[in-house]
Amino acid sequence: MKKIHFLYNYLSRHNYFFKKKLEKILDYHEWASERIENEKNKKFVNTVKHAYQNSLFYRDLYNQHGVNINSIKSLQDITLLPSINKEQVRKRSKDILTRDSFTKLKGYTSGTSGTPLVVYRNPGAILEENAYLWAHRFLTGHQPKMKSISLRGDLDANTLEGYDPFTCTLYLSSYQLREENTEWYFKRIARFKPNAIFSYPSSIEALCNLLETRNYKLDIPYVFTSSETVYDFQREKVKKVLGAKIVDWYGNAERSIALEQLSDETYIEAPLYSFNEYFPDHIYTTSFLNSIFPLIRYEVEDVVQIDDSSISQNQKIISIQGRKDDFLVFSDGTKIGRMSGTLKGVNHIKYTQFVQNDPSFFVVNVVPSQGYNQQDEELLVKKISSKVGEVPFSVNKVSESEIIRTKAGKYKLIVNNFYNRKTEKTFQTEEKDS
Template sequence: MKRLYKQFIRNTLKNNLFFWYRLQRLKRVHSELDLEELLVLQNDKFLKLVKYAYANSSFYRSFYQQHGVDINTIKNISDLNKLPIITKDHIRQNVENILIGIKSFHKTAFTSGTSGTPLKVYRSYSSIIEEEAYIWCHREKFGHKVGMKAVALRADLDRNIFMELDPFSHTKLLSSYRLSEKTAEDYYEEIASYKPNAIYAFPSSVEILANFLLEKNKFLDVPLIFTSSETLYEFQREKIQKVFNARVVDWYGNAERSIALEENKEGIYNELPLYSINEYQDDHILTTGLINFSFPLIRYQVNDVLIPDQNSGKVRQIIGRVDDAIELPDGTKVVRLGLVFKGLNGIDFAQIIQNTRTNIQINVVPSKSYEQKTKFKILDKIKLFIGNEIEIKVSTVTEKEIIKTERGKYKLVINNINSSEQRTASVI
């Protein structure tokens, strides 16, 4: 009864008149406004954010004064580069001073901590509703509407609870912490019997389930799988689509809510209108979030590699963190290594670990159909990307030996070379 009450409260807070109003407003923004009108609105929102942060956040007022910023010279988005960049360290050291408003009226959130100590941020109730509206606007473009049945394979349940039905959102929650060869049949039965229109999942969680079902030669029919929170690699997408007979649709965002991108029907990532202003650099992004005025992040550095499409201004590919790359002896960084494993059978998981510039370790979790020649295919394919300068060792390991974060997130490449050296490398 207690959990049912929590589900009711959670759904009431997210799915209410404020949510529906904002969802309908977003739909109008998408369908009725042209690019010029959107740019005017974005510019207005940006100016309001900067002036609001300067007037109400002790951090920004002090920070801008220290950097000699005359706030009166900030007249439009083209003046963005007059503002100094903030980093995770700035947030970590000034989190309470960045916050505008009463702390108890905000939700505390944490990043996953893939690059060190998790970062604490605050979300206003308004920004939570706004985020929910953006997510559902995205889902509805693929035919998945509020109230349709779904399965969530994320971190909603711990290891002690296998399944829980949320009757208010019509979502069956399945624990992502109990996936094993023994329990795979249970997950299969729960999904098959519920017949969801969509699955919401971490890429690694739904890939784990896909691996077990492939071994058992079991397949499902789920129209849509919405992935988020991790980098989605093409070899994962290929496998998931095969097992679930589903269209896999990805969403890129961060816990700080300073940027979000939606994958469209052509497989390109769109910037969300009026969500953020993004400045794409070779090895990071500078993001200015426009939906959370209570915890403003202006020119905030996000250390992910995104490949913009030069013709459309959209994002062609999301690579992941800047340290998710192999560094060659000459300092060149090589990304997009998920292509090495695309099309190879007999592999449940793979992970590339680099501790020095002269050698890498590739760990492979084999399935029953793994063949020794697969090892040589991996070696041949990766040399196409990195050449012959680095010593490469391929080993078969157990799933427990695959390195994940504390929250169970999976990284394809783990680069342990000193981060200060990495920042000087070029990206190809």
């Protein structure tokens, strides 16, 4: 990566306008809940009216459903609007664009659940998203120009490292995390002494697995994760090997929702980023960031656990459990998620993956590390059995190459090959508490 590239990125994302947006978002975090709620109402009404007046997609949709746009006066009226899903966005992405779309920049989702979506953003939305990310880091304890390492696939497969002097960021390859490079990664990180690492959960786990094989340990304050579900055992491993606390940011490529993790590992909504409606197996999200590509009551197929005691203006999320298919589902309709808890305290394991092909049985694939023994496996079986009861399963030792990943290269703890929308309708599900 050339220096001119870093300079361009820095100037486009860390300029005067970025600083103003960062100040504004930091200020949002100090607002009283009543003030936040009033501003949400304004943003919601403006977003809906702007979409209806300037987007062919929304004008068609709302006319088809008989929506009187003048009746939308606050968030209490949101249920008068139909929801939309990925398939609608995939088919009519250009029709969603509004008239002020001459500055549009194209982006893509990862395609985890099928064909990637094409989404559009304007420079202002990109800048504001960056400001939200930095507000989250700033409030946690990491500020711009503090030393950081990026382990997020920014480099090509043949490049080990690159350095951005404008942001004091060392880019390390996430594609070269192999046994023969273990010492190089350890020495490079130890010599650089970062205050934080930015990484996908699966990449930081891979780094920890390498370092653990040689008993290498580091002392890094923070690891900021995003883009994948963070599992409890990954938090435990990062703390053990890097001495770091994982601080997660939950969002999506569509920029329709953002949840920021607090120090107690619960999450809250990033203030005034969006309005979210939570349901047992999905979320409807309405973004306030991107006026050229509005997403209103857009369905996100993720499951979150809400703290029912938290007030609606400051909704607290206890945990993010992943997509609706990230569950083991059994013949009686019982769904069990959050299997990551069964891996805590089990030693000498690099990766674990639960694979289910039918509702009466599942397989636990384990990639063992040096020292894995019968006691480790017995403990693992005991912990899993305490979660699933009498449901039969087997534990298989496999190689790392046999761990299943998505098309985007993401690692999933649970791979459910039979549970989909069609089978979902068959079950009257009863979700077990974790």
